Amino acid sequence: RMEEGERSPLLSQGTAGHAQPLTRNSPPASNIPGPALREDQVGAWGCRCCPGAKHQAWREGQASSLPLPTGSSCVKYLTFLSNFLFSLLALWALAAGLWGLTVKRSPEGGWGGALPTDPMLGLLLGGLLVSVVTLSGCLGALCKNSCLLRFYCGAVLTCLALEALAGALVVALWGPLQDGLKYTLHVAIVHYRDDPDLCFLLDQVQLGLQCCGAVSYQDWQQNLYFNCSSPGVQACSLPASCCINPREEGALVNTQCGFGVLHLDPDAAGQVVYLQGCWPVLQQWLRGNMRAIGSCAITVAVIQGTELLWAACLLRALAVQKAAKDTEPGPLE
Numbered sequence: 001r002m003e004e005g006e007r008s009p010l011l012s013q014g015t016a017g018h019a020q021p022l023t024r025n026s027p028p029a030s031n032i033p034g035p036a037l038r039e040d041q042v043g044a045w046g047c048r049c050c051p052g053a054k055h056q057a058w059r060e061g062q063a064s065s066l067p068l069p070t071g072s073s074c075v076k077y078l079t080f081l082s083n084f085l086f087s088l089l090a091l092w093a094l095a096a097g098l099w100g101l102t103v104k105r106s107p108e109g110g111w112g113g114a115l116p117t118d119p120m121l122g123l124l125l126g127g128l129l130v131s132v133v134t135l136s137g138c139l140g141a142l143c144k145n146s147c148l149l150r151f152y153c154g155a156v157l158t159c160l161a162l163e164a165l166a167g168a169l170v171v172a173l174w175g176p177l178q179d180g181l182k183y184t185l186h187v188a189i190v191h192y193r194d195d196p197d198l199c200f201l202l203d204q205v206q207l208g209l210q211c212c213g214a215v216s217y218q219d220w221q222q223n224l225y226f227n228c229s230s231p232g233v234q235a236c237s238l239p240a241s242c243c244i245n246p247r248e249e250g251a252l253v254n255t256q257c258g259f260g261v262l263h264l265d266p267d268a269a270g271q272v273v274y275l276q277g278c279w280p281v282l283q284q285w286l287r288g289n290m291r292a293i294g295s296c297a298i299t300v301a302v303i304q305g306t307e308l309l310w311a312a313c314l315l316r317a318l319a320v321q322k323a324a325k326d327t328e329p330g331p332l333e
Contacts, residue, residue: 072317076141079310082303083137083152090130097124100197120197133159137307141314149315156308163301182279185214186222192239193225203241209285211278212242217269219277221262228262236262242273 100120133155140148170177188202206212213219220226220238228236238258240246246253261269269275286293 072314075310075313075317076144079141079307079314080138082307082310083134083141087131087134087138090127090134092127093123094127094131097121097127100124137311141311144314144318146315146318149311149318153308153311153315156304156311160301160304160308163297163304167297178283181282182214185279186219189214189219190222190224192223203239205278205282206239206241206274207246209278209281210274211276211281212238212274213277214279215277217242217273217275217277218262226262234259236260238262238273244272244274 097120101124133152136148136155137152139145140152188198192199192202217238220242221228224230225232225234226237226239238261240253240255240257242261243254243257246257258273261273264272266275
């Protein structure tokens with residue numbers, strides 16, 4: 001029992017000296033100040049008197065606590081894994097193209113020629129495009145980000161549409177495309193010495209197909225350096241990639257194995273270089289491998305369609321999860 005005028009220790013702590021002490025004859029205090037609501041609580045929950053406002057920050061700021069179903073979780077990790085593998089290949093192509101452009105730096109680079117002066121540019125742009133799409137699929141699946149997944153679905157759907165259009169054009173314009181490919185071989189022969197990358201690609205074609213020139217080995221007369229009227233040391237010669245045995249039983253390639261071959265008659269030249277052009281051999285190779293090429297194209301399209309289906313299923317699961325989160329009661333209800 002407290003004597004008159006004696007202060008309660010609880011009231012002294014609660015009021016912090018701002019309230020008068022209670023006495024026996026004191027009237028009952030109707031408004032005793034309680035502990036003040038902290039500002040961070042008010043900011044977190046909003047106005048307690050406004051209906052629905054107390055859950056707004058909780059719904060928007062908190063991550064979803066509802067796990068995805070088992071099937072959707074498997075789809076999530078499958079989407080991430082498949083896009084991660086393709087992103088590694090795309091980043092490798094991007095790095096290779098960037099390295100090629102940085103190291104070579106052709107002084108005649110530009111877009112004015114009949115062929116792109118730097119084939120590494122195509123590798124760079126292709127790697128950049130594929131890496132952007134696949135990384136958006138990786139991050140969208142891993143972070144459950146609907147915006148990235150929608151971008152990924154749109155990009156994959158666009159690629160499928162373009163691939164279908166390209167396939168239809170190849171079938172419909174097969175004849176003109178063959179003529180264009182033949183013309184490209186002639187242009188590559190003319191610009192053989194103008195670009196190191198183009199020189200490397202044409203050498204690999206001739207070595208792989210065991211051919212020389214576009215239609216025949218005489219097509220190298222179109223090149224300024226190999227033409228018989230050229231004043232250079234390579235006049236009436238052929239590249240080493242035209243030779244039947246460019247190494248000549250040695251470890252190093254004999255770059256002079258084709259010197260003076262264009263002076264020889266066909267029988268003598270056939271002992272040293274391939275006389276058949278690359279275009280007839282390439283046509284024969286295309287006809288023999290058409291089924292394999294079509295199977296590869298269909299496989300790529302099926303993989304892309306499967307990834308698109310996975311991403312669509314994951315988007316639907318995220319939409320269901322968001323709807324469940326919006327209807328979940330808040331912590332103060």
